[in-house]
Amino acid sequence: MRNFSIYIHIPFCEVKCGYCDFFSVARGYEDFDLQKQYVDELIREIETRSEPYQGKKIHTLFFGGGTPSLLESKLLEKIIQTLSKYFMWSSETEFTMEANPKTVSLEKLKIIRSLGVNRLSMGVQSFEDRFLKVLGRIHSGDEAKKTIADAYQAGFEKVNFDMIMALPGQTFEDRKKDLETALSFHPQHLSAYHLTIEAGTAFEKIYGKSVGAIHELPLPSEDVGVQCLTWTRDRLRAAGLPPYEISNFAKPGFECRHNQNYWEYGEYLGCGAGAASFLKMNQLDASSKKTFAVRQTNHRDLKKYISGDWLGFSEEITHKMGMGEYCMLALRTREGVNTQTFEALFGQEFYQTYEKYLKKYQDQHFLIKNGHHFTLTEQGILYADTIVSDFI
Ligand code: SF4
Structure with missing residues (x-):
């Protein structure tokens, strides 16, 4: 049986x-003040969409955003109480909440912990004020350090720091200093992302491809980006946090089970504006043989969502698409593609399906076979995006 997780978007x-x-939505915009109405509608969505899964044991819970830690404690409690009416979980179940250092006091962290949240994922990004300012973060490096100490004091045993590398104006030496500061707090889990310029963001206007002018704080060169990535992997491995996915590092036993469920192509129900769900067909329409699963994405529009118009987009995932997606997700992980899992999921032999690419990338030493697993080599990881695109 595949695992089933729940994601709640704030x-x-x-x-x-x-x-x-x-x-x-940010403070200052009219929609920011709709938090109570949003939670009322979120509860309605959970109640409605949980119906086919009543009493189901859930693998993991994740409150992401946005900034869930910004929500009033009594609203968070209301959502958790509603979920507990329809789903089953225990204190052993991984229950993560994302937090922005500026939005949580020690007292608030204690309340969040008392609500059953047992893993905190903190958006630190950098400990250097000059980079935090460039990123538009609201907290300082010292505030992040204090919140980390507060999280441990509040009783969180599992704490993740999100960090970003290759920041505007950042050198390799800056990056090393930043990561060493993170390691001085002895994290059990660290997510280290390479900055990407996403469409529709303020950074796109400054650093997007179509922008000709060089900004006063340019992005590091590709060589520096690769140097940061390689050094980060080696340094974290030496610190006892080996990579278990391209951007994620953990002490053994502290891997994020929620994200692992995504990468293992498990099921999840996502509630809230902009949230995505991935539901296997046996839960939805057992008569459909061609369709493997359905991905549903809610509207990224607060007013629409609050009016009860939740679903924005629904996409049927065919077996063929499913095979490509599974490979794309699995190849980014330490376990790689498990050929037995692939065959159990899709009823098709893995090697025969992808023989051409498997041969090509094994010859180039980008891919290695180990028992039932195909994984990217350290060299292959540097070309991961190109390699996984072939499998899709
Ligand atoms: S990165 Fe910034 S804007 Fe985006 S969800 Fe986190 S706190 Fe909000």
Whole structure:
């Protein structure tokens, strides 16, 4: 049986960070004050959409955003109480909440912990004020350090820091310093992303491809980006946090089970504006043989969502699409593609299906076979985007 996770989207932020393309509204916009109405509608969506899964045991819970930690404690409690009416989980179930350092005091963190949240994922991004300012973050490096200490004091044993590398104006030495600061807090989990310029963000206007002028704080060159990536992987491995996905590092046993469920092509129900769900056909329409699953994405529009118009987009995932997506997700992980899982999911032999690409990338030493697993080599990881696109 595949795992089933729940994702809840809280689309409110104090300020919109320049690089962020997640759906959220910032303070100062009219929609920001609709938090109570939003939670009422979110509860209605959970109640309605949980019907086929009543009493189901859930693998993981994840409150993301936006900034869930910004929501009033009593509203968070209301959502969690509603979920507990329809789904089953225990204190052992991984329950993550994302937090922005500026939005949580020690007292608030204690409340969040008392609501059953047992893993905190903190958007630190950098400990250097000059980079935080460029990114548009609302907190300082010292505030991030204090919030990390507060999280441990509030009883969180699992704490993740999100960090971004290859920031505007950042050198390789700057990057090393930033990561060493993170390591001084002995994290069990660290997500280290390479900055990407997403469409529709403020950064696109400054750093997008069509922008000719060089900004006073240019993006690091590709060589520096690769140097940062390679060094980060080696340094975190040496610190006892080996990579278990291209951008994710953890002490053994502290891997994020929620994200692992995404990468293993497990099911998830996502509620809230902009949230996505991935539901297998046996839950939806057992008569459909060609369709493997359905991906549903809610409107990225707060007013529409609050009016009860939740679903924005629904896409049928055929077996062929499913095979490509599974490979794309699995190849980014340490386990790689498990040929037995592939065959159980799609009823088709893995090697025969992708023989051409498997041969090509094994010859180039970008891909390696280990028992039932095909994984990217360290060299292959540098070309991951190109390689996985062939499988899609
Ligand atoms: S706090 Fe997080 S979700 Fe909100 S704008 Fe910044 S990066 Fe995006």
